[in-house]
Amino acid sequence: MLLFWRFFELTNQDLPILVFCNIIFMSLNDNISDFFKDLKDRVSSPFFSSFIISWLLVNWKVPIALLFYKAEDLKADGYDSFIKLVQKEVNNWNGIIWPILGAFFYCFLFPWFRNRIIAVQARWQAEGSRMKLKYSEGGKVPIENYLVLKKDLKDHISQLEEATKEEIATRLEIKKYKDDIKKLDDTNSEYVKTWTDFRQDIFLLKGLWEFKFLDGEKLIEKSDWILDGSSAIRKTDSAHFGVSYFLFNPISNEICMFFKSNTENVESMFFILEVKRKFDKLSGTINSKQKINAFKKGIMTSFSD
Secondary structure, three states: OHHHHHHOOOOOOOHHHHHHHHHHHHHHHHHHHHHHHHHHHHHOOHHHHHHHHHHHHHOOHHHHHHHHOOHHHHHHOOOOOHHHHHHHHOOHHHHHHHHHHHHHHHHHHHHHHHHHHHHHHHHHHHHHHHHHHHHHOOOOOOHHHHHHHHHHHHHHHHHHHHHHHHHHHHHHHHHHHHHHHHHHHHHHHHHHHHHHHHHHHHHHHOEEEEEEEEEOOEEEEEEEEEEOOOEEEEOOOOEEEEEEEEEEEOOOOEEEEEEEEOOOOOOOEEEEEEEOOOOOEEEEEEOOOEEEEEEEEEOOOOOOO
């Protein structure tokens, strides 16, 4: 591109010529690049490179003369020029047919022969190793080799002992984990049994209860409630609640209950209560702030009692 800038000055009249020349230059540059790329792919082909090597071997006189001979040497051997040498020595057989056959042999037949040779060598090496072991039976070992073998054996025994100790420790640890799991299973079974017993006893909460709401030790409110398993009624204002959440901790003998209000303008209530085993007394908090005590006044068979 710089060559065109040297030939033409940047004027309004010469600008179209510069553009045209630039297009031609870029086109030639692309074509040349494609040509050399295609040439590189062909030369790097295994068959093509094998053909070139085979041709040079078959026609060995030509490369030797081109590299080392002078015109006087050629005339001394009976050739007037290098062209005469090529014309006389190269023909259809040694110029095309024999190099093609050589390239075909190197690319296709030579790998097959090479693999067979490697296989035979491996076979004979294995056979030689077996024969060596066979004829070495009953032989004597030098004291140096014996000491080396004895040391290696001692090291292997030490490694085996260490591995055995680690395996024993691992087995003991596994046994400990199994015992812990069994204890957890037994504890869980006890909790399940306690929960099952409580689920059977929970219906003992059914009945008429008196709830006392306290501020410290001061009585704030007292009301009667009817509990019927999954439902509750506050008798003072006939507010209806649904027991939508219930959880019992058999270790601390605490229950958590959530009374969801089904009556308009009546607040829902969340109870955390300690329960006596007979299910006749409750004590704890409501909505996590106000103290509450409750005791059962009687058993109700239905809300209409």
